[in-house]
Amino acid sequence: MSELKRVRAAVLLIGDELLSGRTQDLNLREIALFLAPLGVQVAEARVVSDEIEEVAEALNALRSRYDYVFTTGGIGPTHDDKTADAIAHAFGVGIDVHPEARAILETHYKSGPLNEARLRMARIPDGGVLIDNPVSKAPGFMVGNVFVLAGVPSIMRGMLLGVGPHIKGGAVVAARTLRCKGLREGDVAAGLTALDEKFAGVSFGSYPWFGPEGIGTHLVARSADPVALEAAVAELAALVQSLGVEPVEIEA
């Protein structure tokens, strides 16, 4: 097969509430599942507090290493929303009220006060391009290879709709999952290692489960090469069958 370009992204989750355990993050998984069919793999994620220096340091580490960075959180109207300032700081650019963002908020808040706090949501680092927010209007934005999205999952999901056109993806990595009821990881491990060594372009994962119907293992093969993946899954299924377990392919 021809060489396929790998495009990789990082996710930077911003918010004290994620680190204190107050809030369960749902955005990392959502972003990963959104990007995969576009040919972008999430390769690293970080969670940092609402501190400008910490956000900027993590952002600079990630944006130089990966093709894209997606941040979530910290773009609301209150004092603990510091992401826009942190992005400007990281890029070494200024930040000011963006006329287009201001116009969006003026339309949205025509029945209520567009006060100073809400106007904070129109402050965009210089050079930023707005990302539409179909849910609650205050826009996200894009600076360089960094997409700055809301933290509330329903709003974040809405903003992702506006992200797609900006993405230049590469090879799409497909995953196929065999559900193997009764299979213990320790019994399939040696065979799995052999397959992993045989198929250079395929990665294999093994995930044990414990449930009301007993125990088992999900075996996952991932590859950007459909032909190699097909062959790998066939050998994986044969391996499981040789251990006396009938694998069932599932969507996962």
Add this chain to the structure above:
Amino acid sequence: MSELKRVRAAVLLIGDELLSGRTQDLNLREIALFLAPLGVQVAEARVVSDEIEEVAEALNALRSRYDYVFTTGGIGPTHDDKTADAIAHAFGVGIDVHPEARAILETHYKSGPLNEARLRMARIPDGGVLIDNPVSKAPGFMVGNVFVLAGVPSIMRGMLLGVGPHIKGGAVVAARTLRCKGLREGDVAAGLTALDEKFAGVSFGSYPWFGPEGIGTHLVARSADPVALEAAVAELAALVQSLGVEPVEIEA
């Protein structure tokens, strides 16, 4: 009040399945909620893939910066479980089958094969201290200020029981939450900024919500100083009332 010592931890979540979106992480929140009453605050988290270099690099960045590091994932019997080797690599120490860990596995697998793959789970970096696994026996371990725990949430939770005695905590940060139905962040932001400036030892967070019963905001005050926290919550409640909303304190 007297100066209270802050003890901070980082969490390092290891696994391709977290980055691909296959698996929703639940461990960060669980660890944060476990550590908070012990006087340890989670200050940063990272998610990396099952690659020795990436795990080791992240671990070295985190263990030098924070009092404790908690890793989850990658300590099973299969080829993609590389965490123990990565920890040894990061610390620059050897790794070998630990006699005590081997004995635990021999007892557990006496009715089945303790094969080479399962023996991988007894490989512990030199100097490592075992952490009991009451759920599925194969132990976690502690090296220096790093705790190495399982990735499966139910097993990880079991291992946390053995972590407590090793922790020297500091100031306990308490959080109090006011549920403010009908309150919009943009209306309370200015008052919240004033409170944040007034109470140096208290941090304030604002989290909007949207649900079947309408919209609202959770306002959270956090502090290691009980007296300051009490005063801050009283002023926070008064602020909300001044905006025509009756706050309700909730557990959260």
